[in-house]
Amino acid sequence: MQNAEPLLLDDGYLGLIDGVTKESLLTGLDGPESWNSPDDVNWSLKKLQRAQSMGIPVFAIEYATKADLLARAARSLRQSGFKAFFGNRALDRLPQEHPALKAR
Numbered sequence: 001m002q003n004a005e006p007l008l009l010d011d012g013y014l015g016l017i018d019g020v021t022k023e024s025l026l027t028g029l030d031g032p033e034s035w036n037s038p039d040d041v042n043w044s045l046k047k048l049q050r051a052q053s054m055g056i057p058v059f060a061i062e063y064a065t066k067a068d069l070l071a072r073a074a075r076s077l078r079q080s081g082f083k084a085f086f087g088n089r090a091l092d093r094l095p096q097e098h099p100a101l102k103a104r
Contacts, residue, residue: 005047020051020058025082026073027064035069048082058082063089 002021007013025044029036048058060082062073070086077084087094 005044008047008051014051014054014056017051017056020048020056021061022048022058022082023061024063025060026076027062027069033064033066033069035072045080049080052081059085061085061087063087 001007001017001019003023005022008020022044024036025048026036026041028034029040052058058081060077060080062070062077062084064070064073064086065088073086074084
């Protein structure tokens with residue numbers, strides 16, 4: 001499943017899926033290299049955490065390229081227990097590992 005958080009409120013649906021992917025959870029809704037508003041993040045986060053609490057892994061895809069945004073997003077996703085992928089929006093090549101993404 002990808003980017004359809006309202007479906008995560010349905011227990012029957014949750015019983016049918018084995019993973020959730022969310023694009024731009026933390027960055028990019030208001031344009032490239034922007035941090036999303038707390039309201040936007042929390043709207044998705046509550047639903048994603050519901051799936052996670054039922055043992056469904058959550059994968060987050062972020063497209064930021066600035067070091068400060070990458071580091072902040074990596075920390076936040078790690079704290080949430082989500083699996084993070086940082087790539088280019090076209091997803092046409094594998095990303096280079098950025099030093100900001102090194103675990104601290």
